[in-house]
Amino acid sequence: MKYYLLFAIAFVFSCKNAEDGNKPKQLATKVATTISGTIANPNDLNVIFESKGEQHSARITDGQFSIELMLDEPHVFTLKYARRTGQIFVLPGDKINFSTTANQFSQVMQFTGDRSAENNYLTKKFNEDRTSRALKSKTYKLEEPAFTAAVDQTKIDKAEAFKTFCASNEIDPFFKFIIDTEIEYEWANDRLIYPTYYKFYNKKENFDVSPVYFDFQRNLDLNDPGKLFSPNFVSFINNYTDAEANKALLNDEKKKLTDNGMALTKFDIVSQQFKNKEIQEFLMYNTLKTHIKYEGANGTTPLMQKFEEISTNLNLKRDIQNAYSMWRGLEEGAPAPNFAYADIDGQVHDMANYKGKYIYVDVWATWCGPCKKELPHLEALQEAYKDNDKILFTSVSIDKNKDSWERMVKDKNMKGLQLFAENEWRASIIRDYKISGIPRFLLIDDQGKIVSANAPRPSSPRIK
Numbered sequence: 001m002k003y004y005l006l007f008a009i010a011f012v013f014s015c016k017n018a019e020d021g022n023k024p025k026q027l028a029t030k031v032a033t034t035i036s037g038t039i040a041n042p043n044d045l046n047v048i049f050e051s052k053g054e055q056h057s058a059r060i061t062d063g064q065f066s067i068e069l070m071l072d073e074p075h076v077f078t079l080k081y082a083r084r085t086g087q088i089f090v091l092p093g094d095k096i097n098f099s100t101t102a103n104q105f106s107q108v109m110q111f112t113g114d115r116s117a118e119n120n121y122l123t124k125k126f127n128e129d130r131t132s133r134a135l136k137s138k139t140y141k142l143e144e145p146a147f148t149a150a151v152d153q154t155k156i157d158k159a160e161a162f163k164t165f166c167a168s169n170e171i172d173p174f175f176k177f178i179i180d181t182e183i184e185y186e187w188a189n190d191r192l193i194y195p196t197y198y199k200f201y202n203k204k205e206n207f208d209v210s211p212v213y214f215d216f217q218r219n220l221d222l223n224d225p226g227k228l229f230s231p232n233f234v235s236f237i238n239n240y241t242d243a244e245a246n247k248a249l250l251n252d253e254k255k256k257l258t259d260n261g262m263a264l265t266k267f268d269i270v271s272q273q274f275k276n277k278e279i280q281e282f283l284m285y286n287t288l289k290t291h292i293k294y295e296g297a298n299g300t301t302p303l304m305q306k307f308e309e310i311s312t313n314l315n316l317k318r319d320i321q322n323a324y325s326m327w328r329g330l331e332e333g334a335p336a337p338n339f340a341y342a343d344i345d346g347q348v349h350d351m352a353n354y355k356g357k358y359i360y361v362d363v364w365a366t367w368c369g370p371c372k373k374e375l376p377h378l379e380a381l382q383e384a385y386k387d388n389d390k391i392l393f394t395s396v397s398i399d400k401n402k403d404s405w406e407r408m409v410k411d412k413n414m415k416g417l418q419l420f421a422e423n424e425w426r427a428s429i430i431r432d433y434k435i436s437g438i439p440r441f442l443l444i445d446d447q448g449k450i451v452s453a454n455a456p457r458p459s460s461p462r463i464k
Helices: 116-140 144-167 173-202 213-219 225-229 231-249 261-273 277-295 300-310 314-325 369-384 402-411 428-432
Strands: 031-040 046-051 054-059 064-071 075-081 084-090 095-101 110-113 340-342 348-350 358-364 391-397 417-420 440-444 450-452
Touching (some): 031 046, 031 084, 046 064, 054 064, 084 095, 084 116, 110 116, 116 144, 116 173, 144 173, 173 213, 173 225, 173 231, 225 231, 231 277, 261 300, 358 369, 369 391
Parallel strands (some): 031 095, 358 391, 391 417
Antiparallel strands (some): 075 084, 095 110, 440 450
């Protein structure tokens, strides 16, 4: 669950004179860079390398892989293997090797070759950070003075430990800059989100911090593009943009209820409050990627146009186009792909026969927890519109076990048109509406055209 920050605070950003800040200069030409590895007991076919819109895949054969990348600048790649993740720091021209196991992918990574000291440190840090995140709820429960003292001390301890590590190892200067940035912005993130998490963990909605609490932000430089290599810096600027957007929308109910109101507001904040063009571009990229993920084609066209105007990074542009490509043909006004499924009595209902009605479709399954959480809201929505014969509420189950579906429909006395789609994730509705997760809601108009292929959930005030 994501908790948006709603406090009001004016940030004072310091600015560097140099537009590039601490970002290394790109090489004139790209250089071959090799990453190879061994994965014991492999249970997936590929290792994925992701960084700022780039994605590369390495095929695993007999537990081994090797990939050659052409790079002209450093990268901190996120590694993805099955459902596991890790990180790797790479300079152009490096030859890096690591060994690990499938079941403990990031926990037991061991690096040799170039950047081995940096990457073994990064693996250790990655695992320690995962452990410390699980313990932070106790810290967020503390009162302000105790919380501030705790996170300040953690920052000091991590900085000292890294300083000791650097003293006994030959470390790339830019890697040192990245880790120093990581430590600084882990601390800054904790400070930033503390008020929201204090309220959540202590159930005190009226809590407020002291007037000087946010003064720490005056010394943060948020316009250095070199810091984009730090995941904690990226988290901080994203959290800040979310907070400012929520604050701006507090008094704009109309905009808040539009498909792209949040994203457009964030675009405005990024343009007004961040000075570095590369950071502006990256924040807009993140905003647009998130919007497409949750809203699909809804309100996306003006956002795409704004992003195209500012973006010069071909990797980011390509990644956005790839993310959006799956929604082509599902835009508002496009003909809605038809489907026909049987109800609990075996009678087949073809949606083409319901032209003249608006059709609100819930794609769900009995095993899906978030689906079941929406059911009371769906029932309330059905009750609110029970006298409106222009609206048809339709639920399409993709359960594997048809008996489970029938039992729940009967036990819960579920209203609306209850249909069962054979073949689970291979059902036509899944394929035609590009559904990768449930619950998913669709809204089709009385002419059989799409209003939204990713409609608001019943729990959202936007659906009405």
